[in-house]
Amino acid sequence: MIKKQKYCPDIPTCSVDYAFRRIGGKYKGRILWYLHEFTVLRYGELSRTIPDITTKMLTQTLRELESDNLINRKVYKQVPPKVEYSLSEIGKELIPFIRYLKEWGDSRIKNETNKNTKNTSHNNL
Template sequence: MKKFISNEPSCPVDYAFKRIGGKYKGRILWYLHMNSVMRYGELRKALSDITPKMLTQTVRELEDDALVHRKVYHEVPPKVEYSLTETGNELIPFITYLKQWGEKQIEKER
């Protein structure tokens, strides 16, 4: 009999949405897919409704979940670039499908 371990995912859907859910994660992943590599300032401009604190927190969570790679260049001024990891790229077909579904639903509401 297997014992219950509280930090073990119990539902794959919950596990996935904990990694990509939230207001900004999907858009960050999509923009990185569309642009391959983006700097922090470029992400800020693309997500005009996000605060610097929230952007930093969100990309760190995506990095912790191995969906986004953060490359730091040791120069002045500091330069940081973000890109999708292999695991992050695996999500793109699903995000594409969600985007298409969203477009269809928006069109229905017009």
């Protein structure tokens, strides 16, 4: 007899899982990082900082970050509209971790590049 494969509802299995759900997705990491680097960014500024994001995804992602309490959204009542985004206190707690990840990524990229260089130019003594 064959064991049936798993079918599992939406239990937040563990805290690693919980955390990844909040910062996963294609753009969340970068948005959080830029909000850290620039402290406050308007919608249009974010859009220009992350040139490969569409307005749909930018809005959607910002909404998710907001409802997870990772960022603040400040609306100025004026025309044309002005909306500012910044990290919340909880969002700021994630910065050391994103920094670590970024540095890891940097060193990995550097390492890979070195390897490629070596491969194409060995025997150059």
